[in-house]
Amino acid sequence: MSDLRPRSRSIDGIARHGQLRRSRPAATVLKFVGAALAVVAVSAASVAGIAVTQITNNIKSVALPGETQGPPPDLGSFDGGFNMLIVGSDTRAGQGAQFGKDDGVLNDVTMLVHVSEDQSNAVAVSIPRDMVVPIPACPREDGKGNYNSMTAQPINNTLAYGGLACTVLTVETLTGLDIPFAALITFQGVIQMSTAVGGVPVCINGPLTDKYSGISLPKAGTYTLAGADALAFLRSRHGVGDGSDLGRISSQQVFLSSLVRTVKSNDTLTNFTKLYGIATAASQNMTLSNSLKNVNTMASLALVLKGIPLDRITFVQYPSTTGVGGVYSGKVAPLKDIATALFAKIKADEPFSLDSGTGRGSVTDPSAAPAPSASAAPAPSASASASTPPVDALTGVLGQTAADYTCSKVNN
Incomplete structure (x- = not known):
């Protein structure tokens, strides 16, 4: 800590040996408190500035096809809806020896x-990793032409x-949706x-070993x-489930819904650490699209998600099934009619x-009895209910909301 004691040199306008006017105790206290608050404010701003700089310097980014970058939004000013793709990579590069070696x-x-x-x-649609789809002609990473398209991969x-x-292109x-963020x-x-949020509570209905x-x-x-x-x-x-990729998706949604509840809790949102x-x-472990790498953009999108009630955040599985032959043999086949109905609603x-x-x-989870969401809207009046169109149930679409308490079903 720096030395804050008075220096021995003269200060302009004050004689070293002159008699100083006695200050009032109350004024001295107020001045001290004011100075302390100023120091805290400046320190907080400095820490925040350093944090943003460090986070920004960590970010790796890539361009998406046809991507154009406008000015980033002011913090909290993002207007309208958006689509974002979140991708989890199984790369072993730089991940540690415990995951083995795989190119x-x-x-x-x-x-x-x-x-x-x-x-x-908000709706989050999980697409099974084994689902067979057409892959369009994708741009080469070096910008020189495209890879060939493929019909079923x-x-x-x-x-x-x-x-x-x-x-993103695939x-x-x-889905027929434009995806500007990834x-x-x-x-x-x-x-x-998962360590930074303090862990995520997950329920299972029996012993789980894999x-x-x-x-x-x-x-x-x-x-x-x-961790x-x-x-x-x-x-x-x-x-979990039947040992298929489809069973894993619904088990992952148990985790994801709990993660949303954890992140949206006051314990997380008011904890700077x-x-x-x-x-x-x-920032250290993600690659972002160029459109997403600005800290203001990331924070503004996060604030939008923060304001959505838990019962209006829905996790669904892309409509699909196993056990179909042909190009889908041993893989997952899309249920196209149900998917068309789902994405018509989303669009x-x-x-x-x-x-x-x-x-x-x-x-x-039969034991869970969560309290009603504080952000839930009050019950509508009879006249309002009469004018509100009914909400359609999408038969064949599997999933849950972030407000639903569920357990992973173990594969016995």
Whole structure:
């Protein structure tokens, strides 16, 4: 700490040996408090400035096809809806010896997040990694031409074929939605971010063991998972549901809905250390589209999501099934009619409900009785109800909201 004692030299305008006017105790206290507050304010601003600079310097980014960059929004001023693709990579490069050596780079997770134009609701669509889809002609990473298009490939090949831009293009082709924002996260990103939030409570309905992912939870109950345990849970395929990729998706949605509840809690949103830890972990372990790399843009999108009630954040699985032959043999086939109905609702920003269950890898938690959301709207009057159109149930679409308490269903 620097020495704050008075120096011996003269100060202009004050004689060293002159008699100083006696100050009033109250005024002295107020001056001291004012000075202290000024120091705290300047220190906080300096720390925030350093934090933003460090986070910005960590960010790696790539261009998306046709991407144009306008000025970033002012903090908190993002208008309208948006689409963002979140991709989880299984790359072993730089992730640690515990994950072994593998030169492949596949997208283990491909999740499209859509926020409505009025910012009142959000839908996150998880696309099975083994689902067979057409892959369009993707731009080469060096900018010199395109890779050839392909008619039927598992979607998890897109990351290796043409990077994050290729995964975005493929999902745009599949859904008919423009995707201006994208983010790719690695194993270490999941480990560090789950630790930064203080762990995520996850319920299971029995003993969960998967030697392939490394998860080992001895009995039914709720566990707070962080670090490598959180990653092992999310990667578990053989330990949940029917052992398929579809079972893993609904199990992942148990984690994701709990993660949203955790991040939206006051304990996280008012804790600078946690927020800084989350931002640092993200910036060190994610690759962002150029459109997303500005800190103001990231924070503005996060503030939009923060304001959406839990019961209006819906996680769904892209309509699909297993057991189909031909090009889908041993893989996942899309259910095109149901998918068309789902994305018609999403494009039109029309609300919908789910009546087909949570999926193969999860069940409703019978012991959970969450309190009503403070952000939930009051019950409408009879006259308002009469004028409000009914919400359609999308039969065949599996999922849950962030307000639903569910448990992963173990594979016995």
